Amino acid sequence: MLKSIFIIFLFQLIGESIQKYFEITIPGPVIGLILLLFTFILLKRSTSIFIKKTKEEISSTSTYITSYLSLLFVPIGVGVVMHLSYLEKNYIEVLGVIFFSTIFTIGFTAVLMEKINIYLKKNARKK
Amino acid sequence: MLEKNKLYNIWVYLQAEPLFWLTLTIGAYLVGDYLYKKSKLNPLVNPVAISILLVATILILTGVSYERYFNGAKFIHFMLGPATVALAIPIYKQIELIKKESGSIFISLILGSLFAIFTTYFFAKLMNLDIEIIYSMMPRSVTAPIAMGISDLIGGVPSLTAIITILTGIVGASFGTFALDVLRVKDMTARGFAFGLASHGIGTARAMSRDETAGIFAALALGLSGIATSILIPLLFKLINF
Structure with a gap:
């Protein structure tokens, strides 16, 4: 749980930094979304157990967070x-x-x- | 009398701390969500709208300012950013279906976004609204932070845009289902995509609560339309003298 929260926060942080640096109107979290999506696609065929486990963890945390999107x-x-x-x-x-x-x-x-x-x-x- | 004084002191202490406002916000949401589920997901019983009205009523009754409330509830608000990043995962899971429909996604994205911008402009003109309000309304179908950024860029009022954007989300989530049922749209990818494109995160939350595929396409449209609109509106302003 903690690892996946760290990674999600980290991607938002990178997104926010890119947004500020290049002064674009697309918000940091959306840039973070795109980066995380591409990272998952790039690591699609990875056989490393560590990466697989981390992906599963991020996946379950994300499902949990997005199910409370309305709140x-x-x-x-x-x-x-x-x-x-x-x-x-x-x-x-x-x-x-x-x-x-x-x-x-x-x-x-x-x-x-x-x-x-x-x-x-x-x-x-x-x- | 002493007891009453004690209660008052506790209230004075609590209303200055985030805990009370966080508990209230989650409690109000649970009430809204309970009613929404009890109504068998009736779109008019929108859980966001119910919880907003509950909290606002309590603020008005107790005379607590919005700024004080937000100071406590901002921890919930903060999670909007990570939740947006987390939307990458449902999109990733459907990447094959998205690739298969990439042609229709692209055309619907561009034409749908233009449709939202132009109908907003023409209806607002028809209503004789001030140009400042019209500019503030034009980016209203995308997620609030993007909409506010665009509004600022074209001469709108960002805080007004925030209000209009949230109202758009609630309207889309509450009435979109009726429109799609009247038009007999059965394709879940199209239904979801339209929700995300026209009513951003609140519409996406509604689509997610109804159908998994619709929810994923709503999330996809939420991200894509945000990007498309932030390119399209400044471009339109260069081409057309609004």
């Missing part, structure tokens, strides 16, 4: 509710834009992706 949004979410007055008189308009644009984007993206997948499957079968 982690609560502190910042409370801030949103407490600071709603920032929206001033524009509550309804802003909420309306958020509502319709979000729902349409979810619908558009899902239908588009499903249609492309069906199309690609048909083409693959023809070949």
Whole structure:
């Protein structure tokens, strides 16, 4: 457990350092995610027992952390509710834009992706 | 009278310490999660929204400032970073499926992200919102730290963007399922991807609680759309005079 937490923190730390050094808008944790993913891919065929065990450990810790992903949004979410007055008189308009644009984007993206997948499957079968 | 005084002293002591706010946050989340499971994962019974409202109500009733609460609850907030890094593992586990669908992932990523940016812009214009608010809204579909960075870059107000982004996550998680059911989308990879792309981490958490494949594709979209949007918006601002 402790080893895997150390590695996850370390990847975030490297990600944050890269973000600060190159001054990019992609946040450190996302860079850490990409680096950890590539490390796992690179070590895919590793036969070392140590690496295998470490990977398994990281894997179970990650499953545990990500299963509580919702909880982690609560502190910042409370801030949103407490600071709603920032929206001033524009509550309804802003909420309306958020509502319709979000729902349409979810619908558009899902239908588009499903249609492309069906199309690609048909083409693959023809070949 | 003495007893009451003692209780008050304990409260004064506790509300200045993180322990109380950490316990409250986890407790409120457990209540939200219990109700969510009890409702058979009804999207409208969103556990994040319930716990937020519970904690906010208690803060308002006790007159404790958000800053004091956050000072305690920041340990939970801190875990958002490591949790984002940890999303690499579910993505890794599905790497074969992701490779197989890489064509549709790429097209949906670019067109979906552009769709989110442009519909936000046009709806906001339609509502006659101030340009500063419109700029603050444009990056709202990606995870808060990226959205705030982009907002700052294009002349928005980052703190306003944070609020709008969190609201977007809650709206997506609460109503996205209905939209996809109405449109009869059955492909779990497409459903999950749309959730992550349009409503970042909160949408991803919702997708993960429903279906493993959907959750993984949501996590993938969360990361990819963050990167795509932070490239697309500055690029669009160079090409188009918004």
